[in-house]
Amino acid sequence: xxxxxxxxxxxxxxxxxxxxxxxxxxxxxxxxxxxxxxxxxxxxxxxxxxxxxxxxxxxxxxxxxxxxxxxxxxxxxxxxxxxxxxxxxxxxxxxxxxxxxxxxxxxxxxxxxxxxxxxxxxxxxxxxxxxxxxxxxxxxxxxxxxxxxxxxxxxxxxxxxxxxxxxxxxxxxxxxxxxxxxxxxxxxxxxxxxxxxxxxxxxxxxxxxxxxxxxxxxxxxxxxxxxxxxxxxxxxxxxxxxxxxxxxxxxxxxxxxxxxxxxxxxxx
Amino acid sequence: xxxxxxxxxxxxxxxxxxxxxxxxxxxxxxxxxxxxxxxxxxxxxxxxxxxxxxxxxxxxxxxxxxxxxxxxxxxxxxxxxxxxxxxxxxxxxxxxxxxxxxxxxxxxxxxxxxxxxxxxxxxxxxxxxxxxxxxxxxxxxxxxxxxxxxxxxxxxxxxxxxxxxxxxxxxxxxxxxxxxxxxxxxxxxxxxxxxxxxxxxxxxxxxxxxxxxxxxxxxxxxxxxxxxxxxxxxxxxxxxxxxxxxxxxxxxxxxxxxxxxxxxxxxxxxxxxxxxxxxxxxxxxxxxxxxxxxxxxxxxxxxxxxxxxxxxxxxxxxxxxxxxxxxxxxxxxxxxxxxxxxxxxxxxxxxxxxxxxxxxxxxxxxxxxxxxxxxxxxxxxxxxxxxxxxxxxxxxxxxxxxxxxxxxxxxxxxxxxxxxxxxxxxxxxxxxxxxxxxxxxxxxxxxxxxxxxxxxxxxxxxxxxxxxxxxxxxxxxxxxxxxxxxxxxxxxxxxxxxxxxxxxxxxxxxxxxxxxxxxxxxxxxxxxxxxxxxxxxxxxx
Numbered sequence: 001x002x003x004x005x006x007x008x009x010x011x012x013x014x015x016x017x018x019x020x021x022x023x024x025x026x027x028x029x030x031x032x033x034x035x036x037x038x039x040x041x042x043x044x045x046x047x048x049x050x051x052x053x054x055x056x057x058x059x060x061x062x063x064x065x066x067x068x069x070x071x072x073x074x075x076x077x078x079x080x081x082x083x084x085x086x087x088x089x090x091x092x093x094x095x096x097x098x099x100x101x102x103x104x105x106x107x108x109x110x111x112x113x114x115x116x117x118x119x120x121x122x123x124x125x126x127x128x129x130x131x132x133x134x135x136x137x138x139x140x141x142x143x144x145x146x147x148x149x150x151x152x153x154x155x156x157x158x159x160x161x162x163x164x165x166x167x168x169x170x171x172x173x174x175x176x177x178x179x180x181x182x183x184x185x186x187x188x189x190x191x192x193x194x195x196x197x198x199x200x201x202x203x204x205x206x207x208x209x210x211x212x213x214x215x216x217x218x219x220x221x222x223x224x225x226x227x228x229x230x231x232x233x234x235x236x237x238x239x240x241x242x243x244x245x246x247x248x249x250x251x252x253x254x255x256x257x258x259x260x261x262x263x264x265x266x267x268x
Numbered sequence: 269x270x271x272x273x274x275x276x277x278x279x280x281x282x283x284x285x286x287x288x289x290x291x292x293x294x295x296x297x298x299x300x301x302x303x304x305x306x307x308x309x310x311x312x313x314x315x316x317x318x319x320x321x322x323x324x325x326x327x328x329x330x331x332x333x334x335x336x337x338x339x340x341x342x343x344x345x346x347x348x349x350x351x352x353x354x355x356x357x358x359x360x361x362x363x364x365x366x367x368x369x370x371x372x373x374x375x376x377x378x379x380x381x382x383x384x385x386x387x388x389x390x391x392x393x394x395x396x397x398x399x400x401x402x403x404x405x406x407x408x409x410x411x412x413x414x415x416x417x418x419x420x421x422x423x424x425x426x427x428x429x430x431x432x433x434x435x436x437x438x439x440x441x442x443x444x445x446x447x448x449x450x451x452x453x454x455x456x457x458x459x460x461x462x463x464x465x466x467x468x469x470x471x472x473x474x475x476x477x478x479x480x481x482x483x484x485x486x487x488x489x490x491x492x493x494x495x496x497x498x499x500x501x502x503x504x505x506x507x508x509x510x511x512x513x514x515x516x517x518x519x520x521x522x523x524x525x526x527x528x529x530x531x532x533x534x535x536x537x538x539x540x541x542x543x544x545x546x547x548x549x550x551x552x553x554x555x556x557x558x559x560x561x562x563x564x565x566x567x568x569x570x571x572x573x574x575x576x577x578x579x580x581x582x583x584x585x586x587x588x589x590x591x592x593x594x595x596x597x598x599x600x601x602x603x604x605x606x607x608x609x610x611x612x613x614x615x616x617x618x619x620x621x622x623x624x625x626x627x628x629x630x631x632x633x634x635x636x637x638x639x640x641x642x643x644x645x646x647x648x649x650x651x652x653x654x655x656x657x658x659x660x661x662x663x664x665x666x667x668x669x670x671x672x673x674x675x676x677x678x679x680x681x682x683x684x685x686x687x688x689x690x691x692x693x694x695x696x697x698x699x700x701x702x703x704x705x706x707x708x709x710x711x712x713x714x715x716x717x718x719x720x721x722x723x724x725x726x727x728x729x730x731x732x733x734x735x736x737x738x739x740x741x742x743x744x745x746x747x748x749x750x751x752x753x754x755x756x757x758x759x760x761x762x763x764x765x766x767x768x769x770x771x772x773x774x775x776x777x778x779x780x781x782x783x784x785x786x787x788x789x790x791x792x793x794x795x796x797x798x799x800x801x802x803x804x805x806x807x808x809x
Contacts (some may be wrong), residue, residue, distance in 0.1 A: 121671070126637040127637050219652055
């Protein structure tokens with residue numbers, strides 16, 4: 001199991017390095033259309049071939065990896081943070097605070113997030129840049145994706161609150177702030193970490209699903225989602241197997257994210 | 269009146285040979301179940317398809333000759349400057365349940381269609397072309413239809429009006445068309461069987477149709493549909509995507525057929541509505557003829573055809589394609605891609621290009637958003653081509669695909685958009701049915717809908733020409749008026765026509781007598797003459 005974790009970690013480090021250095025590694029501008037070279041097979045100029053508009057697939061894959069991976073990580077970080085704050089407050093204070101936080105969590109769990117996303121897209125200013133709309137898409141994913149994690153964190157905090165160490169600390173006169181940040185939060189690290197690693201692949205896959213529906217990251221920006229949309233014509237695959245590259249990247253990264261953390265941390 | 273080509277007779281002869289086979293069942297795919305079997309309420313593709321296959325009509329529009337032909341009406345006469353049509357009905361015709369057909373059925377169908385509150389798309393079509401309609405029987409075999417406004421070429425609309433019985437029965441239980449409903453298995457298939465009382469006979473006197481049944485199988489996925497076609501389980505595929513068609517064409521026995529340009533047009537337009545929530549300086553660009561012309565010539569239509577449609581489309585110059593033999597204006601041709609000319613036109617209009625960014629007189633960088641419906645691969649790719657073409661003349665185009673309902677709301681209600689790419693889908697060849705788009709008062713007048721009075725002189729001229737063709741009784745006068753409208757639109761470019769996609773189909777070698785047409789329904793418009801060679805199908809299987 002340790003070996004698999006090491007391999008998973010290596011894949012993730014590599015993917016992160018690739019996404020950070022996408023601009024340096026890409027042989028071409030990912031938006032440039034080489035119209036006389038449309039739909040070409042892999043070659044020295046275009047190592048993963050070109051798409052229907054003659055754009056270099058490798059450059060788009062590198063850019064797509066950057067957007068999908070970094071934005072999903074950012075969204076997972078925000079969602080875990082939000083879930084942490086709400087779970088911590090609700091679990092520690094209990095009573096009406098807990099009830100109110102529970103109601104808000106339930107509300108977010110029942111939100112039809114797809115419709116929220118559609119509405120958001122329509123409400124965007126008309127000339128929103130692709131970068132801003134990409135950020136907003138992932139921000140929305142984070143803003144609706146924190147709720148399940150908040151429940152898990154709240155349950156952990158509620159358990160911790162009644163544990164012996166916290167009761168002793170309270171008996172010694174520690175205030176709420178001290179208890180929350182010095183005694184409870186450090187104990188939540190494994191739970192928060194597990195929630196982060198659970199949310200990140202979930203956001204990557206959600207973006208991919210949106211991309212297949214044509215509602216993900218706006219073209220000409222590349223993401224795994226909008227590159228995967230090509231695979232809807234699955235009869236192309238035997239003739240052009242290189243179009244599977246984004247799918248393989250997605251499987252490798254999402255798979256690695258599942259293995260990077262010891263299972264016991266996930267189940268905690 | 270009846271026009272039968274030599275090919276048609278040849279096809280009949282082949283069909284006769286095929287007839288007599290007990291298993292003659294035509295199979296093809298639909299992508300959802302029908303919403304209604306009431307022909308007057310049909311609004312979506314599958315219900316309209318069933319209406320076509322089961323409904324008997326007074327006049328049938330021949331998709332090859334593009335001329336109306338007699339069906340339940342043996343003849344008709346237009347009089348009173350196009351405000352009246354008298355039909356003489358065919359005798360000895362019976363509904364599929366064996367009851368006789370008479371003028372009372374036509375009158376009842378017309379009255380039901382025009383009844384207030386009847387949500388009928390065909391009624392809307394009649395109303396928009398001819399105002400209010402009154403129908404009277406002239407004895408058992410004559411019907412007169414009176415229109416409140418003169419309308420030429422209106423007999424074509426009767427191609428879509430399936431006659432139902434006057435007595436109170438479910439519309440699908442008694443039909444006059446070649447097929448009748450046998451079974452509707454929700455989510456799986458719709459089975460139509462041969463109407464034993466269908467009136468039409470072949471040239472040799474044999475009762476039509478040749479087929480015993482039609483199985484419309486619900487297949488949700490286009491790729492699965494193609495796969496099943498290749499396995500010989502379906503007899504044809506309509507509207508094949510260019511990419512799939514290209515794959516299919518590699519197999520010379522696949523039956524892939526390019527029927528040439530369709531009646532549909534992909535186009536781009538700018539929002540010129542005066543009260544639209546768009547900055548005033550942008551409205552000035554959009555209202556400038558030179559700006560629109562520059563965008564038009566900067567657009568590389570040949571690349572859209574080659575890359576987006578894999579060569580299976582034609583650059584468009586107007587809203588009428590070559591497929592429409594009667595109304596196509598050969599004087600209008602698509603503008604050639606010319607970046608220098610685009611820059612020259614923009615310069616004439618006061619724009620400045622510094623090599624990177626185009627700026628207007630006020631120093632504003634030229635940037636606009638282009639909306640379209642999300643999920644359309646061809647429109648997304650078209651948007652990307654436009655983006656790169658315009659970038660070369662310093663214009664930044666922000667491409668924004670949005671969900672379809674939101675798109676409709678933006679272009680019809682809120683006017684919160686700057687430019688849009690969509691298509692104009694035509695089922696009718698007579699441009700009269702598109703008047704809602706071209707009249708300045710029309711609610712579908714894309715760039716500036718529902719104007720109280722024409723905003724520009726050229727829109728007023730289009731209105732005048734549209735009115736002129738509406739009351740013109742001679743076909744040549746109507747054609748002249750429509751040619752002028754097409755030429756004004758080409759000159760003013762309120763709509764930048766991009767391409768006419770081709771009609772791409774695939775037909776099994778087992779299907780006989782098919783005479784594919786670029787006009788819908790492309791493959792089964794002569795359904796009563798189609799037959800299946802089960803021996804051929806067996807070989808395929």
